[in-house]
Amino acid sequence: MPSPKLKTSKENIMQSPLLGSMSVEEFMAEYWQKKPCIIRGAFAADALQILDANEIAGLALEEDIESRLIQSLPNNHSLSSVEWTSQLGPFDEKTLTKLPETNWTLLIQSVDIWLEPFQELLEWVDFIPRWRLDDIMISLATPGGGVGPHRDQYDVFLIQANGTRRWKVAPPSNTPDICVTDNLLQVSPFIATIDEEFQAGDILYLPPGWLHWGTAVTECITCSIGFRAPSAVNIIETLSQIIDDSDLKQTWDRLYRYTDLGRKPGTNMSIRASDVQQVREKLQQLLQNDRLLAEALASVTTQPKIYPQFDEALLDAMQYIEDIHSLPPEQEWILAPHTRMTYYVVDENIIDVYINGELFKIDAVDTLILDKIASHSPISIKKCLNIRQLINIMPILLKEGSAFLL
Numbered sequence: 389m390p391s392p393k394l395k396t397s398k399e400n401i402m403q404s405p406l407l408g409s410m411s412v413e414e415f416m417a418e419y420w421q422k423k424p425c426i427i428r429g430a431f432a433a434d435a436l437q438i439l440d441a442n443e444i445a446g447l448a449l450e451e452d453i454e455s456r457l458i459q460s461l462p463n464n465h466s467l468s469s470v471e472w473t474s475q476l477g478p479f480d481e482k483t484l485t486k487l488p489e490t491n492w493t494l495l496i497q498s499v500d501i502w503l504e505p506f507q508e509l510l511e512w513v514d515f516i517p518r519w520r521l522d523d524i525m526i527s528l529a530t531p532g533g534g535v536g537p538h539r540d541q542y543d544v545f546l547i548q549a550n551g552t553r554r555w556k557v558a559p560p561s562n563t564p565d566i567c568v569t570d571n572l573l574q575v576s577p578f579i580a581t582i583d584e585e586f587q588a589g590d591i592l593y594l595p596p597g598w599l600h601w602g603t604a605v606t607e608c609i610t611c612s613i614g615f616r617a618p619s620a621v622n623i624i625e626t627l628s629q630i631i632d633d634s635d636l637k638q639t640w641d642r643l644y645r646y647t648d649l650g651r652k653p654g655t656n657m658s659i660r661a662s663d664v665q666q667v668r669e670k671l672q673q674l675l676q677n678d679r680l681l682a683e684a685l686a687s688v689t690t691q692p693k694i695y696p697q698f699d700e701a702l703l704d705a706m707q708y709i710e711d712i713h714s715l716p717p718e719q720e721w722i723l724a725p726h727t728r729m730t731y732y733v734v735d736e737n738i739i740d741v742y743i744n745g746e747l748f749k750i751d752a753v754d755t756l757i758l759d760k761i762a763s764h765s766p767i768s769i770k771k772c773l774n775i776r777q778l779i780n781i782m783p784i785l786l787k788e789g790s791a792f793l794l
Contacts, residue, residue, distance in 0.1 A: 436549040493533035519730040529604035537601035551608025557582035560597035682732040686742035690728035717770035
């Protein structure tokens, strides 16, 4: 399948086809995590027509690919009496071919891992660090199809690839989620402040927490580029695991242990405010460790959403290169679509590199090289030769399918 022709300009990263004529600086300053943004005609209406609905739907037949089929009975979009159904994939071909002509949507996650055009689409958001990316989800919908009013706790670009979809948007609220059926949460009441139809080439950006309700007006394909937003709970859980596995656990146990120097005698059996403050101070001391926090954040955000299951024939075909130096210097390689990578500059001598949740410590190098690798851009062996630790782990990355030679 050919790839989309529109790509982010490598010469001027401050422009993106995703934003139309708006500059990246303007978007990040005015809209990112602040308010919705409607971008009309961001790209040519036929730019994504090459996305084949049958090929995309075929992914829902695969056991390793996350998919959902959501159907609703028409009722003028009143939640009170709409009957919703939600089924998890994989599906068989018979189920999909016998669907009615209206009121259903098929959702397929992580299409950027499985179909090349969507890997190209990620270049449109290169102005956001790749570790923030979650995945690209595709919605194939018939007239009336949608998932109802709901909220997401992450930033999302909703790209209308073809057809027409009506989007209603409402500000964040404390309205509780309602489980209308298995695997489907909605919100009610829903009072829209934005009510617009989107055609092919139009884009809607939404910050975390904004309520939204998309309904297909015609048969349509909508691409959703979502971004990861780990919660403090996620980070704390990961911190606990990192500390538990660390060689420094005993040292940290000693340094950050509860103390109550200066406690006054008494018979009161309660935990006092001063006791809580002591715990808070110890936790704050622990959280001053920037490297530890960076490791927790990187561990969460570089965990692959999925690990593709390679068949034995493909695994056998994956060449194990014992010595990377044996390859031609101009040989290029690239991270696999499912692989996640970021890095943290510890000091002028050390950089912590994280690949698929695993930490690798390397000597300080030109971070532009690491940026290129982490953005899933091809890079030659020659440019990596001075990163000794990376050259040492490359054979493993190649053998397990986390990277490929080009």
